[in-house]
Amino acid sequence: MKGYILLLFLVFFSCEKQEKTENSKITEKPLSTQKPDKAKPDFLETTDWFQYYQEKNPAFSPEKFTLRDTAPITYGETSVKILNEKGFNQIYAPFFIFNESKDQYLDIDSYHWILGPDGYASFEADQQIVLVNVKKKEAKQIAFYGPSFRIEDAVWKGDSVAVLLGNSYEKVPFKVEFNFPKNQVKSYQYSDTLKFEKPFADIRLEKKGIKIN
Numbered sequence: 001m002k003g004y005i006l007l008l009f010l011v012f013f014s015c016e017k018q019e020k021t022e023n024s025k026i027t028e029k030p031l032s033t034q035k036p037d038k039a040k041p042d043f044l045e046t047t048d049w050f051q052y053y054q055e056k057n058p059a060f061s062p063e064k065f066t067l068r069d070t071a072p073i074t075y076g077e078t079s080v081k082i083l084n085e086k087g088f089n090q091i092y093a094p095f096f097i098f099n100e101s102k103d104q105y106l107d108i109d110s111y112h113w114i115l116g117p118d119g120y121a122s123f124e125a126d127q128q129i130v131l132v133n134v135k136k137k138e139a140k141q142i143a144f145y146g147p148s149f150r151i152e153d154a155v156w157k158g159d160s161v162a163v164l165l166g167n168s169y170e171k172v173p174f175k176v177e178f179n180f181p182k183n184q185v186k187s188y189q190y191s192d193t194l195k196f197e198k199p200f201a202d203i204r205l206e207k208k209g210i211k212i213n
Helices: 002-027 048-056 090-095 200-206
Strands: 065-072 104-107 113-115 121-123 127-133 138-145 149-157 161-168 174-179 184-190
Touching: 048 149, 048 200, 127 149, 138 149, 149 200
Parallel strands: none
Antiparallel strands: 065 184, 104 127, 113 121, 127 138, 149 161, 161 174, 174 184
16 A cells, blocks of 8 residues: 555656646747847938938937928919920929829929029929829819928828928928828928028939029
8 A cells, every 4th residue: 555655656746847847848938039120210210301401400300390280181273284294394304202103293393493594493482382193184282382481302101191391491390291081281390490501402403403503
């Protein structure tokens, strides 16, 4: 009888030891060598406009833009010529800002400046921002600015959201986001002024051979 009890004890002890060993093998996981994913940069940080000003203003940050207004999009008529339309001036084509599908583009230049015989741009005081639907061959005004404000560039977030990037006479940058499916426009203003000698708008034109006085 004593031998039988001793045998049961040895079997129980052996099983318990084996279970602990297996559990320790399961819980002992190798340390992960995979590096954590870096946070994706704000889309604004990837634009030439932002990078140009940040180079001269290291504290320039997407987080410092404050929402000022949300409103429905107001469309208006425009007289600017559409790409490949009769009378269209090809000088503006390299400056059009297309969405991902290439079926829409923004024109921030045609109304704002003309090119003289000497290769220098001559500017209007006002600036009209035009949305063009390539398939429908339709052009509509989506924004209009006086001389105190200037849209310097624009980017698309996918196919249906466009963001205008601008600066004011007082060197206060701003951005305006158009969500066309929602018929909504949001206006953001930066919380500080920037320091720069030449605005990005001039840099953008000069890169494509347009001379600026």
